[in-house]
Amino acid sequence: MHQIQGMIQYFERPQGNFKSIHESNIFFDGDLKKLSHHDIMIFNLEDEVPEEFYAVMNTMDYEFYQDVEIAFMGQLKKDYFDKLPLILKFCKENHILPIILGIEIELLNLITMHYEEVHTPHRLSLVCPSIEALTQIDPFLSIYTNEIYTLGIQRQLGLVHSTSDPELQKSILLLSEFRKSQFSIEPFLRNSEIIFFDTNAVRASDSPGNTKALPSGFFSEEASSIAKMAGNGDKTEIFLVSPWKKNVDAQNLTSLLVHQMIWYFIEGHAKKKMDALNENDNITQYIVHFKEKQLDLKFFKSEVSGKWWVSNVIDIDEKAYCKIPCSYEDYLDSAKDKIPARILHLIK
Numbered sequence: 001m002h003q004i005q006g007m008i009q010y011f012e013r014p015q016g017n018f019k020s021i022h023e024s025n026i027f028f029d030g031d032l033k034k035l036s037h038h039d040i041m042i043f044n045l046e047d048e049v050p051e052e053f054y055a056v057m058n059t060m061d062y063e064f065y066q067d068v069e070i071a072f073m074g075q076l077k078k079d080y081f082d083k084l085p086l087i088l089k090f091c092k093e094n095h096i097l098p099i100i101l102g103i104e105i106e107l108l109n110l111i112t113m114h115y116e117e118v119h120t121p122h123r124l125s126l127v128c129p130s131i132e133a134l135t136q137i138d139p140f141l142s143i144y145t146n147e148i149y150t151l152g153i154q155r156q157l158g159l160v161h162s163t164s165d166p167e168l169q170k171s172i173l174l175l176s177e178f179r180k181s182q183f184s185i186e187p188f189l190r191n192s193e194i195i196f197f198d199t200n201a202v203r204a205s206d207s208p209g210n211t212k213a214l215p216s217g218f219f220s221e222e223a224s225s226i227a228k229m230a231g232n233g234d235k236t237e238i239f240l241v242s243p244w245k246k247n248v249d250a251q252n253l254t255s256l257l258v259h260q261m262i263w264y265f266i267e268g269h270a271k272k273k274m275d276a277l278n279e280n281d282n283i284t285q286y287i288v289h290f291k292e293k294q295l296d297l298k299f300f301k302s303e304v305s306g307k308w309w310v311s312n313v314i315d316i317d318e319k320a321y322c323k324i325p326c327s328y329e330d331y332l333d334s335a336k337d338k339i340p341a342r343i344l345h346l347i348k
Helices: 002-008 019-023 078-093 105-117 132-140 175-180 182-190 220-231 250-276 328-335 341-347
Strands: 040-045 070-076 097-101 122-127 145-153 169-174 194-197 238-241 283-290 295-302 308-312 324-326
Touching: 002 078, 040 078, 040 250, 070 078, 078 097, 078 105, 097 250, 105 122, 105 132, 105 194, 105 238, 122 132, 132 145, 145 175, 145 182, 169 175, 169 182, 175 182, 182 220, 182 324, 182 328, 194 220, 220 238, 220 250, 238 250, 283 328, 295 328, 308 328
Parallel strands: 040 070, 040 097, 097 238, 122 145, 122 194, 145 169, 194 238
Antiparallel strands: 283 295, 295 308, 308 324
């Protein structure tokens, strides 16, 4: 309880008499005993999210999912940004999934610091328009960062990047590849503990509050779909959204979009909780023999959620599979002797 009491002082309700906050039952009411029983905690970094974000809270029915306890905490005060690792530790210990808004990519060191302190390997998905994100994040990576996925990359913005660790596994999904199959992004999201969504990845016409206006990118519906996949992810522990600007956010569209993404993230999370009750009892297995490498792969499909996984079946105890998230397309390609490089690397 002492740890919870200490945390409360880190947050404050945003300035302004927002009717949406006072009418909402999900805005944290200060009851310390209830906080550890929540499923999702939502907050933003001070001054990094326009106050209009809270003014339009009532556009979404956050109480729709009655089986998911949500706590809007308000904003994390600037003096306590360095307490992020402690907040994440609390969330981890109490099985709370934090959604953090208005966090710059350079502050991801405070996120990876948490994993370093608890000596936990992790994977990171960056949904962003430019490969430059890899260069930006490189100085802040932890020795426990196993893989980085950069998703939604636009080729015209460049494909050159640099990371100091040549052994770090990096995967890139181009926006054009996503256009061919929207489910191509799902295995990466489902295999990540940390997911960072840069609002600049959404085209400016759908998100005018972006800090960098681009004519191309994800549509708002696609951004919401990605958020839902993130919430439904097997390993998702933290969901992060970049800052956006008030003065160019026509009709608060970006604030509305972020609310919409949060809503669909929660829907994905709620579906994951429901699916988990029956998923292990409704699994169909398929074995694919890869002739070129004399390799057998076992694919698993949940008939409840529709999710797919893959595992190497050679010398593995039948009861101890380490299943890797994949897609139906991965299964089809493997059946044609075209095993995706990503799967081959993960199995190795």
